[in-house]
Amino acid sequence: MTESANVVTGQAREWPGGILQVRIPLPFSLKWVNSYLLQDEQGYTLVDPGLHTEQALDVWKQVLGQERIAFERIHSIVLTHQHPDHFGLAGWFQQQTGAPVYMSEASYAYTRRLWGEERSFAADLTRLYRLHGMPEELQDDIRDHLESFVARVSPMPNVSFIQAGDTLQMGSSSWLAIDAPGHAFGQLCFYDGNRKHMLCGDQVLPDITPNISLVPGEEEDPLASFLRSLQELAAYEVELAFPGHREPFADYQGRIHALLAFHDRRLAYILELLKDRPQHGFALCQTLFGARIAGNAHNLRFAMSETLAHLVHLERQSKVRSREGDGVQIYEITDIA
């Protein structure tokens, strides 16, 4: 829980275009999420405020104090996507500032399914994992872990919807909202064509590959959406990319191509493993992720859903097929694999 507490200091970093990067600590191996403050004459737009934890609030108070930014000066809150490490503090900031919170309708729907009063996501997800061979006790860990997020995204904000194709004034620039599904259905990236800046959310990250998850009630082939989205994003000329994690980076095209290549390799490797032995999704997940998922419900969920995303993608390409045995889906390669 606290492994990352001391790696993030409350120092904002200024980037070209007057963009302030604030690193907000996370209690996971990702270590921090990037929040961005964009200044205009009226005050600030806050992008992706972070997860609601005591440590995050400490960092925010320190940074806002150092930068002499009063809460009232934050007039808009914009979310790239719905994941709790980006969305979690939106409601808290709305309470402090009175600012509207903007996000896509699809992203908001996801937050209701995960953390709303009628939430059903944890039960649906563990049912899916059971079908793909995950042992019962690990399903319990995942259910408990998911439930622990409710406090970290509370209070929930009142939101206003934005959509792909909208132009948002943020800081001194106009930013085009671009649909960027795959990592999160409904995610938006924002492009400043004058400065050639891209706010990427978690779609294009330096050093790490964004998680692609099969989850119930979302896209049936999220990897296909992700790969298509990367191809679309590659059409934009970008000199500086502002990611949700790690540091802003210049080699935007290089990263997109590296991510496409990573998934090609991963799909090929899964076919090889299935050629050796037909198996269920959980067994494959253990081979692919090994020690990184042992005893860590957070990493296990990402690993399991990503393994399933690859499997359903291969199944849609008719390179693998699945059959049910003892209530569990077993995957095997087909003749065209």
Ligand SMILES: [Zn+2]
């Ligand atoms: Zn994310």
